[in-house]
Amino acid sequence: MASRPATFSSPTAGQRQALIVAALCGMSAALIALLVLRSLEIAGGFAAAMLLVVATAFVWHRFSPAAAAEAPADVDWSVARTLAAASSDALAVTDRAGKLICANETYRARFGGYPTPPGLPLDGAGTADLASAGRTAWRDGSAQIDRLVARGRPMAVAVDRAGEGDDMLVWRFHDAAGLDIAANVQSLIAGSTGDRLAAAGIMAALIAPDGKLLAANRVLRERSMGHEESVVVGRDFARFLTADDKGQVRFEREGGKGTPLRILQIPFLEGDDAPILVALLDEEESGQPAIGASAAAHVKSLISLLPVGLALVDRDGRFIQMNDSFVRAALVDPNQPPLYPGDLVVREDKAAVADAVRKFANGATHSADMAIRLKDHPDEPVALTIAGARGLGDAAVLLSLKDNGEETRLKREVAQATKMQAVGQLAGGVAHDFNNILTAIIGHCDLMLMRHSPGDSDYDDIQQVKANSNRAASLTRQLLAFSRQQTLRPQVLQLPDVISEVSQLLKRLMGETVKLEVHHGRNLGPVRADPGQLEQVVVNLAVNARDAMLSNEGSGGTLTITCRAVTAAEVRKLGNDILPVADYSLLEIADTGTGIPPDIVGKIFEPFFTTKEVGKGTGLGLSTVYGIVKQSGGYIFADSRPGRGATFSIYLPVHTAGTPTATKRVEPRDKPADLWGTGTILLVEDEDMVRVVAERALTRQGYTVLTAEHGEAALELLATSDRPDLLISDVVMPTMDGPTMVRHARERYPDLPILFMSGYAEEQLRKSIDLDNVSFLPKPFSVQQLAEAARDVLAAAAND
Missing domain, CATH: 3.30.565.10 (Histidine kinase-like ATPase, C-terminal domain)
Known part of the structure; x- marks a missing residue:
């Protein structure tokens, strides 16, 4: 569509009505001035001013460009269509309402018209997949489908959100990757590349999954049909071949006296519906190459096509050929290729490789695998397969090396992750035990500071011990952070x-x-x-x-x-x-x-x-x-x-929903408050030094404290004593852990307030604490923090 040129236009009907109304208003104003003021000069002035305004508006509308007065009703798509027509892909553009805005000729030819995506003639569940891709593109900006089938033809789809307001979708349909490769191979076999293979005596064919020939080079057409210009496309490949009672395969046209054939299938595409690339070579007879001195050339051509790392070595142990996969796997510098296989490995492996090559060059028929270390990558051993190569011209040994770079990288990452996890578990365990020790040290420092005031000879020393303990506590937090076991406040x-x-x-x-x-x-x-x-x-x-x-x-x-x-x-x-x-x-x-x-x-x-x-x-x-x-x-x-x-x-x-927490955190207060309290507290802690400090700290605040060294002892106290006002317990203990003990205690006292304390991270403990109405105090803690936590839990229970 061509762009609209600028033109001059007359006033529209609405504009003319506005001018008439303005003129009438001006005349009315002049008449009122004449009747009220009885002044002909003033009335004439009103009339002249209004006539001047109307005339100016008329002239401006008459000679202004129409493009400035009127916005274009549609968008100029000529440039977009020109670009789309130059593309070999089928292109279409839709808007937010799902309306087809633009499509190129390739789109019309592929889908038989201009259907609107996703309502295209697709096989199977293609329409539903295409609709899902469209929704994904609206949400994420782009989407793609690697394989769809439209009217029997595989294709891939890319959908992108576009437009100034991201209000359009661009649909691009192109041949699937496998189809592109197959088409290229088909044209290569039927063209000059196939002729070069034919000159070397290699017969090549591309066969469809149903066994029909898609392409064949000149020498295969001549051997199978008698003339190199024969048409073989569409014919059944198996009908050209016959097998005798010895299992040897020949061309049916040549009969039993024809040269036996070796058939090699070259996998270059995956999938049941992928075409098959086949190479046919004349089999050797009487120990001599069936097609003369060109046998080595045939093998070299095939080796260069295979994706496996292969190399040929002569009887003197020198390289004859290395394909690209071998070069990549062996980390070979193309500018300085090695002369001998031993040049690839570290010094310690040179002798073993040379002996193995010599043994197979002298007639060994079996194959062997050996682990070697490449000179440029000595830390990761690789597997080298060695086999004898007889009847391949100058070649005597065939080497195979797998490119395991990606596999090595994954192994290294798994080993690193395993090592980090093991060290993290060790660090978490050390930090837990260290937190118990620091709790005792900090607690005893607090108790001693209660008996000393600033200025005492021991006061500064105690403060220094406490400061160093707090530094050690920060180190344990780093260890817990590394081991992913620290307490977070997300x-x-x-x-x-x-x-x-x-x-x-x-x-x-x-x-x-x-x-x-x-x-x-x-x-x-x-x-x-x-x-x-x-x-x-x-x-x-x-x-x-x-x-x-x-x-x-x-x-x-x-x-x-x-x-x-x-x-x-x-x-x-x-x-x-x-x-x-x-x-x-x-x-x-x-x-x-x-x-x-x-x-x-x-x-x-x-x-x-x-x-x-x-x-x-x-x-x-x-x-x-x-x-x-x-x-x-x-x-x-x-x-x-x-x-x-x-x-x-x-x-x-990206966070999409809230994560409920199983415990409530007891935060230390900035300023000390009145920590005196009353009531009975059952304290359960397996570490003697922590239990002694906690008992003394709570007793000094006015509480009656009962102590137990593990969960079973705590349950025995509950059975023989009155109901406590608060239960403070460590989480991880021998014999019976804290959560198990609390579940039994809750059976007797369902509303018993609970305060857990632990050197492990709260997030780690939530997985094992499936209890309601419990609070958590992380170790190490000071005497004041323990007293504040006990007071807050008791106050919350009283309010409930």
């Missing part, structure tokens, strides 16, 4: 809010030589995480980035923090085996520092691993980051190029 929040809170601190930390840049994307979904722990993640990564940039001769650099939304469609395109397909909010922290060497990228999240000088790093920074991200349900990846900086990408899943 909230539903937006990543930009967290970055804004910590940006001022980051500017001070970065200094004057490091520039901080923050970028926030649109449509960020909320995430559920602990804001304080998330800030720690950002600070740890930023400090590491600063150190990397300042270590580069102190020149500084730029730290870039980016928040953006990542849709499920984008995750699917990434093809990451670890990252599940879902909607994420992405937090990227990139620097321009020295980068991370490739050999240590896989170790940076390990605990106590650091590249800093002694005394300048604990090695827990990145392991803490890793633990916080994983415990928050997210994923973290590191990408770095030496000398070009590093980028840490944190994917946090």
